[in-house]
Amino acid sequence: MPSNATIAATRFGYGFHPDQALASDVDGLLSELGSASPAIPDIGGPSMAKRAALYSQFIEARKARRKDISLTPVMQGFQRSVNRQFQADIAARISAPVLSDRGFFERLSWFWTDHFTTAARNLITKSFTPRLEGDAIRPHITGTFRDMLKAVVTHPAMIVYLGQHQSVGPTSRVGKRTGRGLNENLAREIIELHTIGVGGPYDQGDVRQFAELLTGMTVNRRTGSPQFKKQQAEPGAEKVLGTIYGDKSADFGDIVEALDDLALHPRTGRHIAIKLATHFISDTPSEGLITHIESAYNRTDGRLIAVYQALLEHPESWGSEPRKVKQPFDYLVSSIRAAGVGAAAVEPFLKPKGRLSAPRALRDLNQPMMQAPGPDGWPEEAERWITAQGLAARLQWATRLGRELEARADPRDFLSVALADRASPEVTFAATRAAEKWEGIALILASPEFNRR
Amino acid sequence: MAQTKRDFLKGALSIGCCAAASPLLTPVTVAATPGENRLVVIILRGAMDGLGVAAPYGDPDYAALRPKIGRDPEGGLIDMDGRFGMHPKLAPLAPLWQAGEVSFAHAVSTPYRDKRSHFDGQDILEAGTAGIASADNGWINRALSHMTGTSIDTAYSVGRENMLITTGPNPARSWAPGAKLPLGEDERALLQMIYAKDPLFAEAAAAAADLSLTSGKRKAQGAKEAEVLAKYAAERLNEQARIAAFSIGGWDTHVAQPAALNRPVIRLASAITTLKDKLGGNWSRTLVVAMTEFGRTARENGSKGTDHGTGGAALLAGGALRGGRIYADWPGLGQNDLYKGRDLTPTEDVRHYPAWALHTMFGIEKSAIVRDVFPGLSMGANRRFIA
Structure with missing residues (x-):
C-alpha cells in the first residue's frame, strides 16, 4: 500500500x-499554491513584445526579399532566431518541473495549458505559443477561472492559433470594404472546449452569434499586444445561449461580459470538474467525485483554490489503486x-x-x-x-x-x-x-x- | 543463496503462467486470412474541402461561391467528366482515373450534423456510429467480428497515433514504421514478469515484441511521411493484413486555401501511388477509401479559406474499384440547395462505401453491417463501385 x-x-x-x-x-499540496510560498519562477522567456518585434523583422525581411532575392540569408537569419528561441522555450518548459519542489503547482500549470491548448504549427505560432502559459495561465492558477479565461482568450498566442485575427464582421466597415468575413474557430472552441463543453446546451446559431460578438478582438502583430479594432467588429447585438450582448455599437466590454457569463455557467463548473478528475484521478472518475468538485466550483464562482481543495479532499483521490x-x-x-x-x-x-x-x-x-x-x-x-x-x-x-x-x-x-x-x-x-x-x-x-x- | 536471473525467469515463467501462452515468446505465426481482398482506409484529418479537391466547376453556381479560390480547367483543374475536376496536385492520379482506378464519392457525409467539431466529427467517422455517445470503438475493429479466418494480423493501423477506427474488442495491430523494442530476449522475459498482473502493459509489450520483427524503414516526417506509412501498410497487406488504416492531416484550410491545400493533397496523391506501386499484383484486389470528418463551407470565407461545413467528398481508389466516374446524387450549389444555406448538402451517407466494401469484399452480411459495424445505416442501393 x-x-x-x-x-x-x-x-x-x-x-x-x-x-x-x-x-x-x-x-502540504495546497500550501504549494499559497501566498506564503516564494514566487513561482516564470518559464516563458522573452516578452510578447520582444517576440512580436522579432517576428515583424522576419515579415519585413520576407517582404524585402520578394524584391531582392539576395536578401534571402537575412530572412533565414530571423527564421533561425525564432526557431532557436522556440527550442529555448521548450528547454525552459521541461526544466521547470524537473527542478521544482512544487510538483502540484507544476501539474496544474500543465493541466490548464492543455485545457487551453495552443500549438506551434508555423513560425508565428512557434514564436507566440510559449508565452501563453507564463502570461495567462501561471498568474491565474490560484485565482478564478473567469480571470484565467479572459487572460487566455485575449492572449495573442490564442488569437493567432485559432485565427481570430482573421475574423471580420461581414457588415463591419472593414467587412463591407473588403468582403472578408467570420472565422468561427475561437468562438467554437471557447464554448466547446474551454467552458461549457461539447455536450452543453448550444447549437450552431450560438457559435455563429458568439463569433460575431468576438469580431474586433485581435492582436497588434507589431507590438504583440491584444487590440480591439472597432472597424472590423460586427455591429449590432448578439444572442449567445439566450443572453443578448451589446447594442448597435460594438464594444470590447460586451465580449468580457459574455466570457464572464460563460465562465459562470453551471455547465462550465461540471466540465472543469470532469476534466480535473479525469486528469488527476481516473480516466473514468466517479459521479461522486465530479459533483463534489463541480459544487465547489459553482459555490465559489470558480475560485480555483476551492476547486483544487475539493479535488484533494475527496477520499477517491487517495485510493491506493493507481x-x-x-x-x-x-x-x-x-x-x-x-x-x-x-x-x-x-x-x-x-x-x-x-x-x-x-x-x-x-x-x-x-x-x-x-x-x-x-x-x-x-x-x-x-x-x-x-x-x-x-x-x-x-x-x-x-x-x-x-x-x-x-x-x-x-x-x-x-x-x-x-x-x-x-x-x-x-x-x-x-x-x-x-x-x-x-x-x-x-x-x-x-x-x-x-x-x- | 545465489539465484541467477535465468533461474528466476524459469521459475517465474513456470509458476506465473505457462510459457506457451506467453505472447512475448511467441513468434509471429502464419495464420489463416479472410480471403485475398484488401481494404485501405485513409482518414483525412482536419475536414478536406471536397469542393476544392474534386471541384464541381461545371455547376453554374460554383464560380460565384468561390471567386478567389475556385478553379476551372483553365486554372489548372484536371477535368474528370466535364462537370468535376481534380485538384492540380492530384496530377499523379490522372492516369489512374483514366484506367478506372480512381473516383470520388461526392456530396457525402457521416451522420454528424451542425456542431462541426473536428474531434467529434473524426470520432464519429472512425467509430462508424450515428452519434458521438456510442463512439467508443472503431468500425474496422467491429467488422473483424464478422469476418472468418481473422487473426491479430488482419487489421493494422499504421503511424504513431493510436487510431479509434481499429480500437475495440478484437485484437488489431498498431505500429509506426521505424519503431523498435530495445531489449533482448532475457530482458523481455523479465518485463513479462513485471507486466504479468497488468494486461494493458502486457499486451502492449507483446505486440511491440512481435512488431519489432517487421519494423520497416526509418520514420519520416512531412511530405515523405504519407509515403512511408503507405509503404509500410502495403508491406503488411502483402502478408497477412487485409485491412489497413492510417491518416493524413493538414486539411483544415481556414486561411489562404490555394496554398494551404497543396501539401495535404500532395501527400494523399503520394500515398495512393505508393500503395499501387508497393502492392504490386495485390493492387487489383485492393480498394482504398479516403474519407474526412466533414466538408467545408461552399462559400469561401474572408481569408481566402473555407470554414467547417457538412457535405464533402471521399476519394476511392484501387484495382478493385470500378472508377473513372463520379458517384454522386448532386444536390446543386444554388442558395436553396445548400445545407443551412452554407454547406454542400449531403445526399448520401459516406458509410455506404466502406459498408458495401465490407459486404462485397469480405462477405459480411448486410444485416450484421447495419446492426453492428455501422449501426443505423441503411445500405440503400448497391452502386456497384467494386469491379
Whole structure:
C-alpha cells in the first residue's frame, strides 16, 4: 500500500527527487499554491513584445526579399532566431518541473495549458505559443477561472492559433470594404472546449452569434499586444445561449461580459470538474467525485483554490489503486527527477538533439512539446498511450537513461527513490537481479508501478 | 543463496503462467486470412474541402461561391467528366482515373450534423456510429467480428497515433514504421514478469515484441511521411493484413486555401501511388477509401479559406474499384440547395462505401453491417463501385 506521501508525490506531482522534500498531504499540496510560498519562477522567456518585434523583422525581411532575392540569408537569419528561441522555450518548459519542489503547482500549470491548448504549427505560432502559459495561465492558477479565461482568450498566442485575427464582421466597415468575413474557430472552441463543453446546451446559431460578438478582438502583430479594432467588429447585438450582448455599437466590454457569463455557467463548473478528475484521478472518475468538485466550483464562482481543495479532499483521490497512466511528458520528467538530476546536470536533457534529449524523446513518444494535435489537447486515456509503439518508445528511453545512470546509480537505490513504497515484489526482484545495472534501472522505469499513478 | 536471473525467469515463467501462452515468446505465426481482398482506409484529418479537391466547376453556381479560390480547367483543374475536376496536385492520379482506378464519392457525409467539431466529427467517422455517445470503438475493429479466418494480423493501423477506427474488442495491430523494442530476449522475459498482473502493459509489450520483427524503414516526417506509412501498410497487406488504416492531416484550410491545400493533397496523391506501386499484383484486389470528418463551407470565407461545413467528398481508389466516374446524387450549389444555406448538402451517407466494401469484399452480411459495424445505416442501393 502506497503511503499518502507517495500518492501526493506521484498522483499530484512529478514524482520523487532524491534532493527534495515534497508535500505529503492535502495541506502540504495546497500550501504549494499559497501566498506564503516564494514566487513561482516564470518559464516563458522573452516578452510578447520582444517576440512580436522579432517576428515583424522576419515579415519585413520576407517582404524585402520578394524584391531582392539576395536578401534571402537575412530572412533565414530571423527564421533561425525564432526557431532557436522556440527550442529555448521548450528547454525552459521541461526544466521547470524537473527542478521544482512544487510538483502540484507544476501539474496544474500543465493541466490548464492543455485545457487551453495552443500549438506551434508555423513560425508565428512557434514564436507566440510559449508565452501563453507564463502570461495567462501561471498568474491565474490560484485565482478564478473567469480571470484565467479572459487572460487566455485575449492572449495573442490564442488569437493567432485559432485565427481570430482573421475574423471580420461581414457588415463591419472593414467587412463591407473588403468582403472578408467570420472565422468561427475561437468562438467554437471557447464554448466547446474551454467552458461549457461539447455536450452543453448550444447549437450552431450560438457559435455563429458568439463569433460575431468576438469580431474586433485581435492582436497588434507589431507590438504583440491584444487590440480591439472597432472597424472590423460586427455591429449590432448578439444572442449567445439566450443572453443578448451589446447594442448597435460594438464594444470590447460586451465580449468580457459574455466570457464572464460563460465562465459562470453551471455547465462550465461540471466540465472543469470532469476534466480535473479525469486528469488527476481516473480516466473514468466517479459521479461522486465530479459533483463534489463541480459544487465547489459553482459555490465559489470558480475560485480555483476551492476547486483544487475539493479535488484533494475527496477520499477517491487517495485510493491506493493507481488509476492513471503518466502521459509521456510526465513519464519523462519523473524519470529525470528520480535520477536526481539538478540544475547543474540538467542541460543534456534539454537539448533539441542527442541521446538524452527530452524534446527528441517526446517526439518519439508522440507528445512533442507545445504541438498537441488539435485544440482539444492531449488524450487522457491510458489506452491511447500504452500502445505497442508507445510502450516501445518508453522502453527506449528507459534503456537510454539506464545506461547513462549506471556509472553512478545502484538499481536498489534508484528503486527506493523512484517507486518508494509502491515497488512490487516482482519489480524489486527484477531490478536487483538484472544482470547489468542499466537493465535494472530500465526495468524500474518500464514497470507499471512507475508508469501508473 | 545465489539465484541467477535465468533461474528466476524459469521459475517465474513456470509458476506465473505457462510459457506457451506467453505472447512475448511467441513468434509471429502464419495464420489463416479472410480471403485475398484488401481494404485501405485513409482518414483525412482536419475536414478536406471536397469542393476544392474534386471541384464541381461545371455547376453554374460554383464560380460565384468561390471567386478567389475556385478553379476551372483553365486554372489548372484536371477535368474528370466535364462537370468535376481534380485538384492540380492530384496530377499523379490522372492516369489512374483514366484506367478506372480512381473516383470520388461526392456530396457525402457521416451522420454528424451542425456542431462541426473536428474531434467529434473524426470520432464519429472512425467509430462508424450515428452519434458521438456510442463512439467508443472503431468500425474496422467491429467488422473483424464478422469476418472468418481473422487473426491479430488482419487489421493494422499504421503511424504513431493510436487510431479509434481499429480500437475495440478484437485484437488489431498498431505500429509506426521505424519503431523498435530495445531489449533482448532475457530482458523481455523479465518485463513479462513485471507486466504479468497488468494486461494493458502486457499486451502492449507483446505486440511491440512481435512488431519489432517487421519494423520497416526509418520514420519520416512531412511530405515523405504519407509515403512511408503507405509503404509500410502495403508491406503488411502483402502478408497477412487485409485491412489497413492510417491518416493524413493538414486539411483544415481556414486561411489562404490555394496554398494551404497543396501539401495535404500532395501527400494523399503520394500515398495512393505508393500503395499501387508497393502492392504490386495485390493492387487489383485492393480498394482504398479516403474519407474526412466533414466538408467545408461552399462559400469561401474572408481569408481566402473555407470554414467547417457538412457535405464533402471521399476519394476511392484501387484495382478493385470500378472508377473513372463520379458517384454522386448532386444536390446543386444554388442558395436553396445548400445545407443551412452554407454547406454542400449531403445526399448520401459516406458509410455506404466502406459498408458495401465490407459486404462485397469480405462477405459480411448486410444485416450484421447495419446492426453492428455501422449501426443505423441503411445500405440503400448497391452502386456497384467494386469491379
